[in-house]
Amino acid sequence: MNSLYEQNIKKLEELSIKNGYYMSLGGLLGWDQWVGLPSNGVDYRSEVQGFITSQHFNMLTSKDAVKLIEYFDNNEIKDDIHKSIFSQLKRIQRMPTNLMEQLDKLTVQAQAAWHEAYKKSDFEIFKPYLEDIININKKIAEHSNCNGHLMNGLVEQYEMDLTVEEITEVFDELKVGIIKLIKQIQSSSVKINDIFENLEYEKNDLIDFAKHVVETMGYDSQSGAYGEVLHPYTSTIGPRDCRITANYSNFKNIYGTIHESGHAIYALNSSDKVAKLGLWGGLSGSLHESQALFYEYIIGKSIEFCSYFYPELQKRLPYFKDISLKEYYKSINIVQPYYKRIESDEVTYNLHPIIRFEIEKDIIEEKIKIDDIREVWNAKYKEYLGLDIKNDREGVLQDIHWALGAVGFFQSYTLGNVYGGQYLNTLLKDVPNVYKEIETGNFKPLNSWLKENIHQYGRVYTPTELLVKTTGEKLKAKHYLNYLNKKYSVIYNL
Amino acid sequence: MNSLYEQNIKKLEELSIKNGYYMSLGGLLGWDQWVGLPSNGVDYRSEVQGFITSQHFNMLTSKDAVKLIEYFDNNEIKDDIHKSIFSQLKRIQRMPTNLMEQLDKLTVQAQAAWHEAYKKSDFEIFKPYLEDIININKKIAEHSNCNGHLMNGLVEQYEMDLTVEEITEVFDELKVGIIKLIKQIQSSSVKINDIFENLEYEKNDLIDFAKHVVETMGYDSQSGAYGEVLHPYTSTIGPRDCRITANYSNFKNIYGTIHESGHAIYALNSSDKVAKLGLWGGLSGSLHESQALFYEYIIGKSIEFCSYFYPELQKRLPYFKDISLKEYYKSINIVQPYYKRIESDEVTYNLHPIIRFEIEKDIIEEKIKIDDIREVWNAKYKEYLGLDIKNDREGVLQDIHWALGAVGFFQSYTLGNVYGGQYLNTLLKDVPNVYKEIETGNFKPLNSWLKENIHQYGRVYTPTELLVKTTGEKLKAKHYLNYLNKKYSVIYNL
Numbered sequence: 001m002n003s004l005y006e007q008n009i010k011k012l013e014e015l016s017i018k019n020g021y022y023m024s025l026g027g028l029l030g031w032d033q034w035v036g037l038p039s040n041g042v043d044y045r046s047e048v049q050g051f052i053t054s055q056h057f058n059m060l061t062s063k064d065a066v067k068l069i070e071y072f073d074n075n076e077i078k079d080d081i082h083k084s085i086f087s088q089l090k091r092i093q094r095m096p097t098n099l100m101e102q103l104d105k106l107t108v109q110a111q112a113a114w115h116e117a118y119k120k121s122d123f124e125i126f127k128p129y130l131e132d133i134i135n136i137n138k139k140i141a142e143h144s145n146c147n148g149h150l151m152n153g154l155v156e157q158y159e160m161d162l163t164v165e166e167i168t169e170v171f172d173e174l175k176v177g178i179i180k181l182i183k184q185i186q187s188s189s190v191k192i193n194d195i196f197e198n199l200e201y202e203k204n205d206l207i208d209f210a211k212h213v214v215e216t217m218g219y220d221s222q223s224g225a226y227g228e229v230l231h232p233y234t235s236t237i238g239p240r241d242c243r244i245t246a247n248y249s250n251f252k253n254i255y256g257t258i259h260e261s262g263h264a265i266y267a268l269n270s271s272d273k274v275a276k277l278g279l280w281g282g283l284s285g286s287l288h289e290s291q292a293l294f295y296e297y298i299i300g301k302s303i304e305f306c307s308y309f310y311p312e313l314q315k316r317l318p319y320f321k322d323i324s325l326k327e328y329y330k331s332i333n334i335v336q337p338y339y340k341r342i343e344s345d346e347v348t349y350n351l352h353p354i355i356r357f358e359i360e361k362d363i364i365e366e367k368i369k370i371d372d373i374r375e376v377w378n379a380k381y382k383e384y385l386g387l388d389i390k391n392d393r394e395g396v397l398q399d400i401h402w403a404l405g406a407v408g409f410f411q412s413y414t415l416g417n418v419y420g421g422q423y424l425n426t427l428l429k430d431v432p433n434v435y436k437e438i439e440t441g442n443f444k445p446l447n448s449w450l451k452e453n454i455h456q457y458g459r460v461y462t463p464t465e466l467l468v469k470t471t472g473e474k475l476k477a478k479h480y481l482n483y484l485n486k487k488y489s490v491i492y493n494l
Numbered sequence: 495m496n497s498l499y500e501q502n503i504k505k506l507e508e509l510s511i512k513n514g515y516y517m518s519l520g521g522l523l524g525w526d527q528w529v530g531l532p533s534n535g536v537d538y539r540s541e542v543q544g545f546i547t548s549q550h551f552n553m554l555t556s557k558d559a560v561k562l563i564e565y566f567d568n569n570e571i572k573d574d575i576h577k578s579i580f581s582q583l584k585r586i587q588r589m590p591t592n593l594m595e596q597l598d599k600l601t602v603q604a605q606a607a608w609h610e611a612y613k614k615s616d617f618e619i620f621k622p623y624l625e626d627i628i629n630i631n632k633k634i635a636e637h638s639n640c641n642g643h644l645m646n647g648l649v650e651q652y653e654m655d656l657t658v659e660e661i662t663e664v665f666d667e668l669k670v671g672i673i674k675l676i677k678q679i680q681s682s683s684v685k686i687n688d689i690f691e692n693l694e695y696e697k698n699d700l701i702d703f704a705k706h707v708v709e710t711m712g713y714d715s716q717s718g719a720y721g722e723v724l725h726p727y728t729s730t731i732g733p734r735d736c737r738i739t740a741n742y743s744n745f746k747n748i749y750g751t752i753h754e755s756g757h758a759i760y761a762l763n764s765s766d767k768v769a770k771l772g773l774w775g776g777l778s779g780s781l782h783e784s785q786a787l788f789y790e791y792i793i794g795k796s797i798e799f800c801s802y803f804y805p806e807l808q809k810r811l812p813y814f815k816d817i818s819l820k821e822y823y824k825s826i827n828i829v830q831p832y833y834k835r836i837e838s839d840e841v842t843y844n845l846h847p848i849i850r851f852e853i854e855k856d857i858i859e860e861k862i863k864i865d866d867i868r869e870v871w872n873a874k875y876k877e878y879l880g881l882d883i884k885n886d887r888e889g890v891l892q893d894i895h896w897a898l899g900a901v902g903f904f905q906s907y908t909l910g911n912v913y914g915g916q917y918l919n920t921l922l923k924d925v926p927n928v929y930k931e932i933e934t935g936n937f938k939p940l941n942s943w944l945k946e947n948i949h950q951y952g953r954v955y956t957p958t959e960l961l962v963k964t965t966g967e968k969l970k971a972k973h974y975l976n977y978l979n980k981k982y983s984v985i986y987n988l
Contacts (some may be wrong), residue, residue, distance in 0.1 A: 031530070035530075041735030045735070048732070225530055245897065
């Protein structure tokens with residue numbers, strides 16, 4: 001006969017396994033929405049989606065599930081895996097569902113308003129909806145254990161173990177370093193040609209090449225699929241089923257495919273033990289982003305990576321025949337401040353989420369008002385990036401995230417890069433020849449190290465737990481700054 | 495304050511609506527299994543599928559759901575829609591779940607055994623598994639209200655309101671008529687050339703042409719999608735989302751696309767009222783098959799249909815440039831007994847399911863033994879079709895249905911044709927110019943009539959209720975026989 005503790009551990013496992021099944025359905029519904037769902041099917045699909053979400057949530061917050069959490073509040077769990085299931089479940093049970101449903105409903109109108117405002121490049125149209133979104137988010141934040149900063153109550157939805165204070169510290173150091181680097185680059189005598197301006201190619205050749213690249217890199221097509229859609233996207237549908245989509249309207253979108261396959265390699269690499277208990281797929285937020293950005297930038301835009309793949313690219317896309325590897329490498333790494341985050345280079349990119357994070361924090365904590373947002377936005381773009389924002393479409397309306405209700409999320413992108421830099425520092429100590437191997441097309445040393453230190457654990461550990469385990473310290477800006485300075489000093493001869 | 499009756503009617507509706515959501519998920523999982531699921535994702539998917547199936551079934555057989563059915567057992571429902579929800583739910587609650595789960599598990603091994611047996615063309619390898627499948631099916635049949643024929647307990651899973659006696663009566667008449675027609679055709683002096691033997695074409699041209707045909711016919715691509723897979727298949731995923739797959743390895747497969755889009759036109763045509771209550775998608779079994787076969791044969795292989803589309807086909811596939819419409823029409827209607835059901839012509843096709851139905855009935859009712867099946871099969875193919883079956887692969891092992899556990903299902907195919915013939919007889923009285931309109935590319939009169947009389951009702955009425963409402967009589971073989979005799983008398987100059 002099992003003890004009560006053992007029985008409850010079993011119940012915890014069952015709940016986590018079923019949670020995995022609902023996540024799998026959510027992944028499939030998401031994937032289908034991008035690649036399959038016909039327009040006339042949308043209305044009914046939203047009913048089905050709502051039903052499944054409520055079934056999922058009802059299961060996780062049922063009387064039995066609440067009792068289970070109460071039991072483990074008073075009976076400490078000794079092992080990491082079950083402790084992790086317990087704390088994830090507890091977080092979900094604490095969520096202010098009513099407020100989140102309110103936010104969900106509001107975003108339907110807010111998205112329509114954003115589209116209208118974007119078309120007319122007029123923030124005033126979107127402003128009242130943004131105000132409501134901010135107000136509900138404030139209430140959601142108040143619901144949490146905020147420890148000083150109200151913004152912590154929002155950030156914790158995405159970063160499970162980083163506080164606003166910690167993020168601010170990292171960002172402040174990063175900001176100074178990056179702005180300095182940009183100024184150095186701008187005064188460099190090196191001027192790089194944009195070889196992509198007149199590029200022509202057959203789309204299918206690009207698609208085939210992109211598949212060749214990511215499969216060499218380690219994306220297993222037996223565990224995934226490729227879709228083609230406007231907005232690149234990764235759908236994690238099961239422990240061994242993670243599908244990516246891409247857009248091939250532009251050559252540089254190949255880096256989008258590399259990015260998504262980075263997400264996929266992470267998501268597909270949970271150990272069997274972890275996968276079996278429903279903890280597959282990887283941690284959400286900045287750690288997932290870090291794995292995608294790592295493959296895209298730190299690996300994908302390195303000279304060694306280019307060196308291995310460029311001859312094949314030249315074979316497949318005749319345009320590149322007379323362009324040297326060096327020209328190609330420099331051109332994909334041109335640094336040039338640009339108003340639009342998603343088309344920015346590796347260096348200036350980081351400032352966009354920092355600006356957004358600062359504005360969000362100040363508005364949630366009532367240091368600025370909705371009416372000030374446009375002015376603050378434009379001033380920060382001038383100060384950090386030296387850009388004059390010409391209109392709302394280039395500025396405060398540039399993407400739809402706020403209209404989707406996402407406040408407290410933006411820092412994930414830049415944090416992802418910072419994680420990447422810190423992991424890279426340790427990777428180069430553990431596997432000094434990692435780039436040399438990539439230059440020969442061998443991604444095994446890289447992938448094994450990432451699996452060993454990060455991927456295998458699925459959703460068991462928090463980002464900070466993993467980071468400290470592997471690198472020996474909490475998140476620091478310096479490693480990523482060192483990486484950027486070193487790489488761009490060579491390119492721009494600083 | 496609502497009465498208890500009204501409250502329970504409301505509960506019935508809620509259950510039906512949620513049942514629709516689970517059907518939608520089932521449809522999506524099925525579609526994904528054909529067009530998206532990577533091979534490494536199969537194991538986990540079967541866990542997810544099992545979980546969803548059990549959630550679905552648990553909902554329909556919960557204490558509350560059982561109480562609801564008990565209430566309506568004692569309080570008659572007056573309107574057709576709620577009466578239909580009630581009787582469908584009651585049927586599900588009566589199902590012998592344990593036995594069906596046993597059968598499900600058994601079919602995993604049985605399928606593997608069938609593949610092995612098929613490869614070696616040796617029925618002996620598959621026989622012990624077939625024996626187990628038959629035995630469980632007998633138990634399932636015994637669980638039902640069989641009214642004399644044990645086989646009724648299986649047939650009712652697929653035909654909700656036709657008995658073995660009624661089917662046998664229809665089939666006996668049909669068999670005599672069709673065998674007579676085949677003999678007449680075989681002694682006709684008309685010999686038709688098979689123009690498809692040397693056909694060459696670009697696959698994409700065929701795919702585009704197939705889409706052109708089915709969209710002209712009435713399949714709305716805004717409510718669907720096209721997939722390409724080995725086995726043609728229709729996935730009904732919602733009231734306005736029904737997707738088809740096809741195989742274009744052979745020109746004649748275009749009729750497969752027409753067939754699947756016939757299923758889809760039916761499935762997409764439920765009225766809003768019916769769809770809202772979860773009763774969308776159409777009746778399973780022979781009525782659904784009848785709609786697909788109607789578009790494929792009775793419409794799609796008519797001279798008027800060919801006459802409208804053939805010039806376009808000649809434009810797109812140069813092979814047909816020098817072949818006349820008449821040659822094309824005759825060639826797609828060649829009658830020639832063949833051992834394989836799925837590659838048979840419109841006339842001889844019908845005998846295959848009849849043979850299978852007769853064998854299944856006799857084995858379930860213990861008039862023949864498993865050991866006799868091969869001999870009985872080959873004797874019937876000789877008697878009805880004049881064919882000498884050379885080996886098990888051509889004979890008793892020719893398809894996987896039995897290994898999938900499907901016993902009591904095969905009559906649906908031929909019954910589908912018989913329904914089609916009877917509906918055609920009334921259609922021609924109600925809309926005498928229907929074929930003339932098709933000759934001009936106008937499918938509206940046809941589609942409106944089918945929607946009005948069949949499609950709009952979704953799963954509200956049983957096949958016989960619908961048939962009697964529209965044609966004034968129960969299922970009869972004579973109308974379909976008349977149709978066949980008339981059509982093939984012209985083609986073969988009988």
